[in-house]
Amino acid sequence: MSVLKITNLRASVEGTEILRGVDLEVSSGEVHALMGPNGSGKSTLSHVLMGRSDYTVTDGSVTIDGEELLGLPTWERARRGLFLTHQYPVEVAGVRIVDLVDAATDHGIDEARVQTEAGRLAVRDEFLARGVNVEFSGGEQKRTETLQLAVLEPRFAILDEIDSGLDVDALRVVSRRIEAMTEETGLGVLAITHYARLLTELRPDRVHVFMGGRVVTSGGPELADELEAVGYDGLAERLGFAVPKPVSAEVTEDPFATPGF
Amino acid sequence: MKNHLFTADAASALGGPDWLVARRLAAAEQLATLAWPTDSEEVWRYSRVNQFDPARYRPMTAEELGDPDAETAPGGGVLAAEAGERAALIVVRDGRVVHHELDADLVAQGVTVCGIETCSADAIESHLGSVAGASPDAFTVLHDAFLAGGGFVHVPRGVVVKRPIVVLHWAEGDGLASFPHTLVVAEEGSEVTVLExxxxxxHVSHLVNSVVELSVGDNAHVRHVSVQEYGDQTWSIALQRAHLGRDARLSSSAVALGGDYARLRTESRLDGQGAESDLLAVYFGDGNQMHDFRTFQDHVAPRTRSDLLFKGAVEDTARSVYSGMIRIRPDAQKVEATQSNRNLVLTEGAGAESIPNLEIEADDVRCSHASTVGPIDDDQLYYLESRGVKPEDAERLIVLGFFEDVFARLPVPELATPLRRAVHEKVGHLHEDRS
Structure with missing residues (x-):
């Protein structure tokens, strides 16, 4: 049993504060959904957790079982059990998935394991033979992100908009596989999304609403239903404040941007 | 040209058959009237030619080269083993063939593999220089003035040589210059792969001034691979030139890893309709190396196609130059030509020049060129590191992956593994230096 604990996390980009005191706690086997409007800083959170160098952490802590991750380079965070499925996975020519997971584990994974997972996720052989993400469709990207997740068996996975670019069938395959991991290996999941439809496939234990760079309220799955009914404006009104202005530039970058969800 | 030992007397003293001596003497006399090129000429821009000092080198004597008929290098050693199976082997030391062998069944089919200096004059005189003669400069003339031999491969009409012909060149001797020559004549409808x-x-200062001539007959297919792993103080100035007949096909790959300054001028002239030329290269410089490539895709005939993909990396304070020209002559309609040069600059002190050019004199053609010079993409590094890949391993994977499309297209697949290893070591050395 492991715990990923985020306490009062603050981070900025070029002097602008994006994360404004994030508190979250995810335990092994749990699925947490983090929902927020565009520009609320959701993707920033995923990259700050993973240690991307473009962001400056100004306060707070991120631990797995009490061990501080902030200050560790990205690859060491991954080896401590943190995994990020990227929203826009970058193409790396000539580096196959098997090469990648081989290097990620210092030769700890054989090709057969990758083949088995490819079978479970209906990833065709041609996508294993190519450089990772090279000319992959959105659906293939997310299937192969999930494939890497399954092969590497981390303790916690941050899913950054894993539903974007996925058709319904692929979303189901990916969700079933992640759900199985929560049972098989006790994977803890933090699923960042703005689509409620993900939560019909990947059923969350907890739902957190993220606005203005922090979690403004948390609840059970019924919170997602409320959000769907009243939107972020309605929810903010119930909580007694207005939806903050976007804190990050995600809005302009996101081709799936829709108001609310 | 004064103050060096590349004189007509030295050229004629090398001996050999009369026709070869006469040819050398004519070149030596021409050399005396020429000036060495400078980097103010476009084709030498960014090069190190201004640092070239002919007084640092001397030609070999006939005694040093040894008897042209002497078989002094049986087998081919570890390098030949890496080439896998082969149909023939030529071992060239300091520009002179010291061993050659050819499968008996190919001898029976009329294939010739021999040393230029010992072949019968009839077979060779008509071909030697017929291709390279179209690209004269002082270094080509210097080469001709001291040409003491080299490999000759002749494949008669319709003969298919399935396994590669391997040519191993070795140069040694501090302050010496050598002049290797390889002449490949593939007659109509023949096929051959030559791996050099x-x-x-x-640690010795040596000048290798080499020429490769590829004559690709109508409907013939020549695959040529050259891999250079020269010593760290070798200067190499090389010309490779091919002439392609009707429906001929050339697949040429160059790999440059060694040398202090190593220049390769690669030219492909598509003389016959339907001819196709693919030029590939991989280069990786470290330390203070410079790799310098000049390419010329010369479309003379209509309905010809050429493709070029040159990929390089530089680290430490190494430099590279790629300068390429696609020329479409007025009669060459319905031509397709592409040219792509990609460079990774792995350290701040390193640099790469990339200059693609087009000269199009026909109107119904499809041409494209592309060039990139830049560091490893931070997003790629982050992606791999987010999986738990160590930064130095991530860099190595990305560099190897960058070259992979060229390695995958090498006509001698056995080469890919040792070349990946060589690239792996070069990237690894970068991190040893940093830590």
Whole structure:
């Protein structure tokens, strides 16, 4: 049993504060959904957790079982059990998935394991033979992100908009596989999304609403239903404040941007 | 040209058959009237030619080269083993063939593999220089003035040589110059793969001034691979030129890893309709190396196609130059030509020049060129590191992956593994230096 604990996390980009005191706690086997409007800083959170160098952490802590991750380079965070499925996975020519997971584990994974997972996720052989993400469709990207997740068996996975670019069938395959991991290996999941439809496939234990760079309220799955009914404006009104202005530039970058969800 | 030992007397003293001596003497006399090129000429821009000092080198004597008929290098050593199976082997030391062998069944089919200096004059005189003669400069003339031999491959009409013909070049001797020559004549409808490996002694100042001539007959297919792993103080100035007949096909790959300054001028002239030329290269410089490539895709005939993909990396304070020209002559309609040069600059002190050019004199053509110079993409590094890949391993994977499309297209697949290893070591050395 492991715990990923985020306490009062603050981070900025070029002097602008994006994360404004994030508190979250995810335990092994749990699925947490983090929902927020565009520009609320959701993707920033995923990259700050993973240690991307473009962001400056100004306060707070991120631990797995009490061990501080902030200050560790990205690859060491991954080896401590943190995994990020990227929203826009970058193409790396000539580096196959098997090469990648081989290097990620210092030769700890054989090709057969990758083949088995490819079978479970209906990833065709041609996508294993190519450089990772090279000319992959959105659906293939997310299937192969999930494939890497399954092969590497981390303790916690941050899913950054894993539903974007996925058709319904692929979303189901990916969700079933992640759900199985929560049972098989006790994977803890933090699923960042703005689509409620993900939560019909990947059923969350907890739902957190993220606005203005922090979690403004948390609840059970019924919170997602409320959000769907009243939107972020309605929810903010119930909580007694207005939806903050976007804190990050995600809005302009996101081709799936829709108001609310 | 004064103050060096590349004189007509030295050229004629090398001996050999009369026709070869006469040819050398004519070149030596021409050399005396020429000036060495400078980097103010476009084709030498960014090069190190201004640092070239002919007084640092001397030609070999006939005694040093040894008897042209002497068989002094049986087998081919570890380099030949890496080439896998082969149909023929030529071992060239300091520009002179010291061993050659050819499968008996190919001898029976009329294939010739021999040393230029010992072949019968009839077979060779008509071909030698017929291709390279179209690209004269002082270094080509210097080469001709001291040409003491080299490999000759002749494949008669319709003969298919399935396994590669391997040519191993070795150069040694501090302050010496050598002049290797390879002449490949593939007659109509024939097929042949020639793999050349160039190496030289480390830590000695040596000039290798080489020429490769590829004559690709109508409907013939020549695959040529050259891998250069010269010693760290070798200067290499090389010309490779091919002439392609009707429906001929050339697949040429160059790999440059060694040398201090190593220049390769690669030219492909598509003389016959339907001819196709693919030029590939991989280069990786470290330390203070410079790799310098000049390419010329010369479309003379209509309905010809050429493709070029040159990929390089530089680290430490190494430099590279790629300068390429696609020329479409007025009669060459319905031509397709592409040219792509990609460079990774792995350290701040390193640099790469990339200059693609087009000169199009026909109107119904499809041409494209592309060039990139830049560091490893931070997003790629982050992606791999987010999986738990160590930064140095991530860099190595990305560099190897960058070259992979060229390695995958090498006509001698056995080469890919040792070349990946060589690239792996070069990237690894970068991190040893940093830590």
């Amino acid at each position: 490996r160039h190496a030289s002694a480390p």
